[in-house]
Amino acid sequence: MATPGTVTGPAHHAEIDWESAARSPEFHELERKRRSFVIPATIFFVCWYFGFIILAGYAPDFMGESIYEGFTVGYLIALSQFVMVWVLAGLYLRRANRVFDPLAKRVAERTPGAQQYLGGGPGNGTPATRPTGPRDGRAGDERHSGEVTS
């Protein structure tokens, strides 16, 4: 493995048709679906969290009010932040597994040169059952030699 040129950054892949991938309807749909989750979720958590921080900064008396036997408003809102993080993370995970991943897979299927990235993980592409057109879908070990690094 002591060949020069293996220490550069991530290899560029000139063999993949990036333009066609970027223009594909599947990629647009992936971007749209991702945004339609991430943007509202981000707005929500930013408001909820900074609302909490601003209240802590400017309304200490309100935050110190007891709701039940010394359990304060501030502590309740603080705990709600934990619940919010767990719920949003869980929702994102589910959405990504069910919606984003299949879309990304379809982009890879449609993109010339990208078939070896189906499913992402090693061996998941099942190249034996999927003839991939003119490109050699199993460039395999050769890929790491980074011949197209700039």
Next chain:
Amino acid sequence: MTIPIAEVNVEAVSIFGVIVAITLVITYWASKRTQDATTFWAAGRGITGAQNGFAIAGDYMSAASFLGIAGLIFLFGFDGFLYSVGFLVAFLVVLFLLAERMRNSGKFTMADVLSFRLNERPARTAAALGTLTVVAFYLIAQMVGAGALINALVGIDFSLAVIATGAFMLVYVIFGGMLATTWVQIIKAVLLMTATIVLSLFVLGKIGWNPIDLFNRAEAQSDDGHAYLEPGLRFDNPIDTISLGLGLVLGTAGLPHILMRFFTVPDAKAARTSVVWAVGLIGAFYVMTTFLGFGARAILGEAGATGGVDEAGNLAAPLLAQEVGGGDGTVGGDAFLAIIAAVAFATILAVVAGLVISASGAVAHDVWSNVIRKGRDSEHEEVYVARIAAGVIGAIAIVIAVIGGSDLNVSYMVGLAFAVAASANFPALLLALTWKRFNTTGAVTGVLCGVISSVGLVLLGPDVRSDPLINLSQPGIISIPLGFLGCILGTLLSKPEGKAEHQFEELHVRSETGIGAERPLEGAGLAQRPRRPQRPQRKVPAGTGATPIR
């Protein structure tokens, strides 16, 4: 340090010994497998999502959060808990914006993502500067903290404690690389979670299993009365509170040792899973800091033992363990104190190892291989340089910590590390991944603006100067916008960069879909669990459903 231990705590040293022995065996095992660069930096990308979740938790929850936050809550009540909330919410930024994109587009370091479409040498140099600045502050704070804590808890001399911590950290990184570092972090996360759960249960048992009563008991023991349960004891300036929140939430997404963890998993799906695991673990831990912090106030206060806690509050949790275990001088009390001390030690080791390997990445992979040698050296040379770099970085940190001694004021350093990460690293990374027009000049000016403004504000602020020029102890609220502004103005005021815009498309598609992403090494996953038989993966195509027939 006024903890009532005059001589070396033999029990604690024995537990240290067991932990260290286990980690050294793992390091030996890892060193056999660490020949190539991908194993050294990224554990062959064979770490599973769940394993990486534990490792992120172990990498992230420093002694500052275990002992520091318990101490801050003990001292300042509610304001201490603000840290707990911020440290956790930060992971939503990581999950939504960076985890998968880093995995898809990077290789070993943060700089890989920037240099993918920007000019290699300036972009890498800037990213390396950001990484090394964050690591410098974080690492020195951890080393000084380690020395002071081990000195107080175990009775070992400060310098010896620092040198021992540094030596183990270097053994893990130099011989075992990321594989050993990962497993040290996983073990630490398990130890820390277990210890915290047990300690929380003891606290709850002591107060009659009524968590709400904890607040009243803590309030009754505080000199500040009801203000102890209100915000404002730690930060009297609301702007500081907001600035802290901003720095914590955006800083995590720019911490090089956390971002580097995403290169150790096979794909973006595992990166995402690992954040969700980490969020579960870290969230559970920070909820329990309530029991440690308020519990220490209530229980130590009632026992009249609050005088034993040091000024920074770091000894609140260990003393609490001693008290609920039966008190000073009892078998249970001393054993519990020894266990907590050993867990704190493991906590520090895991964090400093993660910091050193990310710094050695910046030096060897970014500066040496790609700036000085312009990518013409071999993997063998890169790993060799990485080991030397780790040794030098570790040695510098040890020397600074020993010379500075336990009097070195490190309280602001972790906050500063987060501020630099949020102001220098995060804006450049985010814009490189999402803004087509972004260029090299923008990245360089952004990183410089972020580093200079956050460090400058702290140097001029109340934590360093007795006559502060700016009355702001948390720089984030000014330095983060300056970091973004540096990126944006630098880009718009310089010429558009054809290559950067042209290659944006590749980076964009790659970061969103994983097409073109670096692959795991063959058998890397098996290397983690040698005896697990490889299962046939036939169900994958069927399980994903709706595969269109073309």
